[in-house]
Amino acid sequence: MPARISRRSAIKLAGAGAALAAVDLGAAAGALAAPASGPLAGAFQAGRYTLPKLPYVYDALEPAYEARALRIHHTAHHAGYVRGLNAADDALAAARKAGDYKNIKAMSRALAFHGSGHVLHTLLWRSMTPGGSKMPPELARAMAESFGSVEACQAQFAAAAKAVEGSGWAVLAWEPLADRLIVLQAEKHQNLTVWGVTVLLVCDVWEHAYYLQYANRRADWVAAFMTLANWPFAADRLAAARKPPRG
Ligand SMILES: [Fe+2]
Numbered sequence: 001m002p003a004r005i006s007r008r009s010a011i012k013l014a015g016a017g018a019a020l021a022a023v024d025l026g027a028a029a030g031a032l033a034a035p036a037s038g039p040l041a042g043a044f045q046a047g048r049y050t051l052p053k054l055p056y057v058y059d060a061l062e063p064a065y066e067a068r069a070l071r072i073h074h075t076a077h078h079a080g081y082v083r084g085l086n087a088a089d090d091a092l093a094a095a096r097k098a099g100d101y102k103n104i105k106a107m108s109r110a111l112a113f114h115g116s117g118h119v120l121h122t123l124l125w126r127s128m129t130p131g132g133s134k135m136p137p138e139l140a141r142a143m144a145e146s147f148g149s150v151e152a153c154q155a156q157f158a159a160a161a162k163a164v165e166g167s168g169w170a171v172l173a174w175e176p177l178a179d180r181l182i183v184l185q186a187e188k189h190q191n192l193t194v195w196g197v198t199v200l201l202v203c204d205v206w207e208h209a210y211y212l213q214y215a216n217r218r219a220d221w222v223a224a225f226m227t228l229a230n231w232p233f234a235a236d237r238l239a240a241a242r243k244p245p246r247g
Pocket residue numbers: 073077121204206208209
């Protein structure tokens with residue numbers, strides 16, 4: 001087990017929700033130093049996955065996202081994924097110890113479901129910021145290169161979010177082969193993902209994210225989300241993903 005993993009590797013491991021289905025998070029995380037600061041701080045501490053604090057108070061996103069809806073989303077739904085991920089981790093550790101993998105499909109499914117839920121919700125809280133944000137020039141350049149314009153990128157992101165079949169996510173991601181940005185739809189958490197992507201910005205379109213406030217008007221929630229989008233956060237993640245590894 002490597003004693004040190006580069007910051008870049010840590011970010012990519014923790015941020016690549018797409019890769020969670022095949023990565024034993026327990027083993028991988030055990031080799032990582034939990035980030036003390038930054039967007040992933042508080043999501044893994046003392047060898048266990050933990051519920052990170054929000055980077056703002058519960059009413060900070062109002063009126064676009066009400067405190068009541070945000071509090072339940074964070075303390076009930078996200079917390080449930082954290083519990084499920086630790087349970088999946090424990091079950092896999094016990095299976096390894098016993099050499100008994102008869103339930104590997106169910107355990108792997110639980111790991112992917114709860115692991116992706118934990119990663120994506122950790123990113124979601126940073127994907128919104130009170131009052132919205134200005135587009136950083138370096139991210140605007142990357143969007144223009146990949147989509148033709150900032151507006152085209154935003155329109156594709158919102159269209160993808162609105163059209164996710166059932167529950168899921170819209171994901172703005174950096175695709176490393178062509179070094180470009182792409183927009184993905186993630187059905188549930190773990191389906192229709194691209195291996196190795198680094199998630200830059202996410203919009204939760206599970207009903208629990210918006211139903212208390214917007215009922216069945218998902219499009220209104222997506223429009224509200226777009227007014228809250230934290231583009232500097234996405235730019236920081238893009239810069240971190242593109243940085244050459246240390247040493
Ligand atoms: Fe959610």
